[in-house]
Amino acid sequence: MAAITGPLSGDAKKVVADALQGALVDLVDLSLVAKQAHWNVIGAHFRPLHLQLDELVAIVREHADTLAERAVALGLNPDGRAATVAGSTKLAQPERAWIEDGKVVALFTDILEGVIQRLREHIAATDEPDPVTQDLLIAVAQDIEKQHWMFQAQR
Numbered sequence: 001m002a003a004i005t006g007p008l009s010g011d012a013k014k015v016v017a018d019a020l021q022g023a024l025v026d027l028v029d030l031s032l033v034a035k036q037a038h039w040n041v042i043g044a045h046f047r048p049l050h051l052q053l054d055e056l057v058a059i060v061r062e063h064a065d066t067l068a069e070r071a072v073a074l075g076l077n078p079d080g081r082a083a084t085v086a087g088s089t090k091l092a093q094p095e096r097a098w099i100e101d102g103k104v105v106a107l108f109t110d111i112l113e114g115v116i117q118r119l120r121e122h123i124a125a126t127d128e129p130d131p132v133t134q135d136l137l138i139a140v141a142q143d144i145e146k147q148h149w150m151f152q153a154q155r
């Protein structure tokens with residue numbers, strides 16, 4: 001029994017489900033690795049990076065919730081469980097160690113580049129099946145691309 005039904009079915013629903021789940025995993029893990037770096041960053045630029053990483057976490061958590069709830073509105077079950085995220089994330093993982101400020105900037109420049117590339121693939125994939133979901137993904141990409149700029153600017 002489907003408790004929630006939405007306007008999509010068949011292949012369109014499957015494409016949108018994959019796009020939303022892929023973006024959700026990216027955003028949930030991004031919030032986790034950003035907290036990891038927020039705690040472990042060291043160096044002369046500790047303070048601005050410590051704060052910037054928490055700003056990133058706040059933005060990403062809000063978008064993750066929006067995408068998960070979009071999935072629910074379409075009758076899909078978002079999966080943000082730790083085991084699911086650990087098993088399907090594409091993000092590079094920082095070591096369990098201090099991370100020098102320059103390495104944090106380089107790491108997050110690379111991580112965000114990957115997230116943006118996958119978001120843009122999801123945006124392309126959802127164009128025809130569901131422009132409403134696509135619109136949400138575009139809003140996510142706008143914020144992530146802004147964050148990417150701000151990490152690049154510190155290199």
Ligand SMILES: [Fe+2]
Nearest residue numbers: 038039050054
């Ligand atoms: Fe904190």
